[in-house]
Amino acid sequence: MLFYRAAVDLSHRTLNYVAGVIRRHRKTMRSLWRRLNPAQQALLVLVYLRKGETYAELGAGFGVSAATAWRYVEETVALLSARSPKLSQALRKAKRDGLHYLVLDGTLIRTDRIKADRPYFSGKHRVHGMNVQVIASPDGTILWTSGALPGKAHDLSAVRIWGILRALEQAGIVTLADKAYQGAEGPVLTPYKGKDKPESQKQANRAHAKLRGPGERANAQLKSWKILRKLRCSPSKAGHLCKAIAILQNHRVAQQAA
Helix, strand or coil: CCCCCCCCCCCHHHHHHHHHHHHHHHHHHCCCCCCCCHHHHHHHHHHHHHHCCCHHHHHHHHCCCHHHHHHHHHHHHHHHHCCCCCHHHHHHHHHHCCCCEEEEEEEEEEECCCCCCHHHEECCCCEEEEEEEEEECCCCCEEEEEEEEECCCCHHHHHHHCCHHHHHHHHCCEEECCHHHCCCCCCEECCCCCCCCCHHHHHHHHHHHHHHHHHCHHHHHHHCCHHHCCECCCHHHHHHHHHHHHHHHHHHHHHHHC
16 A cells, blocks of 8 residues: 545634543543543544545554554544534524524535435436535625435425424524525525516516525535545434534634634
């Protein structure tokens, strides 16, 4: 096997943040010694999430077995995912921050493990994957991500399953969404549908898209972490991975703005 030096486009602040989470967990668990220290484990996990390398590649690069690399990733993703806010918490914070509206959008996390399972096939995207719902602020900051459902699930069905419509109505926050959410109850606003619409509806749709567009960049931010472009692990882990990456992405953006 050949070895080479490589880089990952993340800052030392992100590394220190993840290492701190791991260090506190080890202290709580009274873990006295491990093959990699917290900073090395944090770097291994960030490489996995950001670059999508396999466990065998990670193990070779960090001098541990593939099984150990897997355990490090599983542990850290669980720790980060646990820091993700509940839906009600995210909406309360949005109100406290004075956000005038939110953006709701679904994304499909592609997988390569379930070709024979029809429930995971998305007719919209023509690939197998997992459906994840994302709520973002108007500027694209990720506020909340849902768990994952099989890709066959329609976006409107997904928001009902996760109780998103009810939570938005209780919070009283206007939310913009695309045509896939037409028929949603509560304060969800979608574009007008159909051909030969009057000019007033066309103008309303253009304004809607202009307001919604920046918020939909949240999904692009998630998929800038290559692990989410095509999962090679169990599809059931898609939701936890999205939550963990949302925490890291928001921390990264906050540090860049500071």
